[in-house]
Amino acid sequence: MYTAPKLREAVRQLASEGRVKVAIDLSPTEFCDSTGLGVLIGARKRLTDVGGSLVVVCANPRIRKLLDLTGLDKVLDVREAVPSE
Numbered sequence: 001m002y003t004a005p006k007l008r009e010a011v012r013q014l015a016s017e018g019r020v021k022v023a024i025d026l027s028p029t030e031f032c033d034s035t036g037l038g039v040l041i042g043a044r045k046r047l048t049d050v051g052g053s054l055v056v057v058c059a060n061p062r063i064r065k066l067l068d069l070t071g072l073d074k075v076l077d078v079r080e081a082v083p084s085e
Contacts, residue, residue, distance in 0.1 A: 004035045011043040020052025027059040032066055044076060055079055 007024070014022055024043065026032070044054045056078045058064045064080075067073045 001033055001035045004039045007036075008039045008042065011039075011046060015046055015050055015052065020047050020050050022047055022052065023055040023057055025057040026063050027057060029058075029060060029063050032063055037066075037070060037072060040072065040076060053077065057081065 011022060011024075014020070022043070024040070029036075040054075040056060047054045054077065056067070056076045057080070058067060058078055059080050064073075064078070067076065067078055072078075
């Protein structure tokens, strides 16, 4: 809830700079509520609207379970390691 606005702004800034292939690493994240999940969904929409993509990296089993239970693992590209390109 407290860091969600920072994440939202960071994604907005990256997209405005033309950096539209974004990976968000949630591995160190200990807590995520509906606000954080909403930011992830919004980030995906913002990036796909400009031809980009979002990868969510999540090695934390608690956060991964949250993504699975909410069905966001089906909507978001969730991986256990940072993709290499």
